[in-house]
Amino acid sequence: MRARLGLLYAKITCELREVTLRNKPQEMIALSPKATVPVLQLTSGQVIDESYDIIKWAITQNDPADWKSTISRSDELVMENDGSFKSALDRYKYSARFPDHPPEYYRAQGEAFLKKLDQILQHSPYLLGNSQTIADIAISPFIRQFAHVDGDWFFAAPYPHLQRWLQQFLDSDNFKTVMTKYAPWKPEDIIIYFPDLNQGRHSSLGAP
Numbered sequence: 304m305r306a307r308l309g310l311l312y313a314k315i316t317c318e319l320r321e322v323t324l325r326n327k328p329q330e331m332i333a334l335s336p337k338a339t340v341p342v343l344q345l346t347s348g349q350v351i352d353e354s355y356d357i358i359k360w361a362i363t364q365n366d367p368a369d370w371k372s373t374i375s376r377s378d379e380l381v382m383e384n385d386g387s388f389k390s391a392l393d394r395y396k397y398s399a400r401f402p403d404h405p406p407e408y409y410r411a412q413g414e415a416f417l418k419k420l421d422q423i424l425q426h427s428p429y430l431l432g433n434s435q436t437i438a439d440i441a442i443s444p445f446i447r448q449f450a451h452v453d454g455d456w457f458f459a460a461p462y463p464h465l466q467r468w469l470q471q472f473l474d475s476d477n478f479k480t481v482m483t484k485y486a487p488w489k490p491e492d493i494i495i496y497f498p499d500l501n502q503g504r505h506s507s508l509g510a511p
Contacts, residue, residue, distance in 0.1 A: 304482075305354045305441050306343065306357040307481040308358070308440040308444075309357055309359075309361040309362070310357070310498065311498045312358075312440065313361035313362055313365040313366065314367075315365060316499075317343070318495070318496060321486065321488050322488060330490070334352075335350055343360070354441075358437055376431055377436060377441065380438050383416060384416065384441070387412075391416075392413055392448060395410045395449065406453075414460075418462070420446070420462075421463070422464075424464035425464045443468075443472040446465070447469060447473065
């Protein structure tokens with residue numbers, strides 16, 4: 304999702320190939336042997352297979368709101384998001400795979416990051432100030448996943464600023480755009496472009 308958000312922000316059109324992880328196409332594995340999504344192949348042949356790196360690449364091509372100036376501050380938050388918080392999220396979301404503790408245990412581990420973000424958002428509408436930046440689109444999909452495990456709990460928890468921030472993201476046109484569903488790609492399919500712009504720079508994207 305965040306790779307698509309980055310491409311949408313930068314207005315870079317790519318060839319979209321939706322994949323089912325249970326049935327990964329060989330074309331994707333050939334591009335990126337680690338076989339995880341997303342995978343972005345540039346027209347130069349270069350392959351980028353980390354979503355945050357895809358956003359960073361996208362804003363080197365087109366950066367209407369000067370997100371490049373926020374990268375150093377964003378990196379610290381995204382590192383925590385992609386590290387300890389993502390680990391807690393995976394265990395909370397798939398708690399049946401981690402039976403050593405109940406889901407609430409893993410949820411409590413993730414709450415440390417929720418509290419930190421809520422405190423930040425107490426002072427500004429976005430994570431790095433008064434406007435959306437790379438930090439917001441890089442982190443919001445993961446907070447959405449965390450909230451989705453138990454929405455009743457999340458929206459009743461004492462994180463009003465984080466809840467407002469997340470709801471604003473969920474209500475945004477960009478979120479609705481990246482949530483469009485596509486059928487899994489087959490070589491004989493008609494090419495689908497994302498985002499669907501009249502003009503753009505073309506690459507090949509394995510998945511959101």
